[in-house]
Amino acid sequence: MFVSHRAILHVDMDAFFASVEQARRPELRGLPVIVGGSRGGRGVVATCSYEARACGVRTAMPIGQAERLCPQGAFLAPDFTAYGVVHDRLVDLLRSFTDQVEVASIDEAYLDVTGSRRLFGPPRAIARRIQERVYAEHGLTCSIGIGPTKLLAKVAASLDKPAGIGELGEADVGGRLRELPVGALHGIGPVTEERLAALGLTTVGMLQDVPFAVLAAAFGRGAYGLRQLAFGRSLAPVTARRPLPKSVGRETTFAVDTNDLEVLRAALLGLADRAVADLRRHGLAARSVALKLRYSTFHTVTRRRTLSRPAATTAAMYRTLLGLLDEVDVGVRWVRLVGVDLGDLSHDAFQLTLDEGWREIALGAAVDQVRGKYGFKALGLAAAQLAPP
DNA sequence: TCTGGGGTCCTGTGGCTC
């Protein structure tokens, strides 16, 4: 058994995107709201209001299926800019309780309130005050989990949704936690859940009790991690500082599958341009460039290339992507999705100015400036200018 | 029925060097 005296909260916004839409558009309140792809499109549901969930609509469900289940629903395209603004304000609100706030995603955060108890009272009282302020200031509800580790706090938040406060302590590891399905643990998805079920392991208690040799035979090195999960152990503390991204990428699914090389090249140029804009916004350069293709069969392939030195220009990325495109089965097979991923990121701006040529750097800076003023679509790049001679 | 987009992390494999 392990002992932790920390008090960690996991704050999870309820149906975040849909709730933001309902908060800013009163006419949507009380209606089933589905945020994701547009009607008739190829998208899936990003999130939906609890009214839509009552119709059977779920996250990650194809839009077409959601339409059949909930024809009266309001189908909205996501507005990430608006959600980002609300997210920033919520993080500020959370930081008024402790500076130990770890932003886990756009709608989730962990707070280490161990040192805040003297000022704000016990964790449950802090959780209640957070819920009250989130509702009063933003018209949104959130579920909060309390636990001695991030993992237990996260599971606890899911126990009483929406707008609830759940708590899992040390004592619950040998009690309530055992009753939960293995899929309730953060890190066990559908594939692992099915593999565990094949071993007859469906609850956390079973995962705690199974001989380690059985787990090791089935999962190899992954067995240890599964065992840690089963006992609610997560060694990682709450880390307030947000690390730099490890990769930036862009991908798009075509409205209609294509095997036209020109269409693919044009899509790649646009994606590379957007990914590179992200790169420059962070002041980063990338040394690894990856091409991702999903064929009409849904089979996905990736091809990656490491550059001789870090780069941060669309031209360098696009030329590399064209090379990678030659390595895969295009022109013959139909493609539904194409993506670009830039990795192995570093701060290497000085090196770039020497190595990549001042013209491309200056061009990139000028493009960023115009787009900052008039929007991203104000300027497009011409493939002919960027392709190798 | 028909499966998004943006990420992180892990594992297996194969090439290379010592």
Place this chain on the structure above:
DNA sequence: TCTGGAGCCACAGGACCC
């Protein structure tokens, strides 16, 4: 000179998360 093993790295793919 040849060979096997260890260690490292790049790469591909997959699982998972929101």
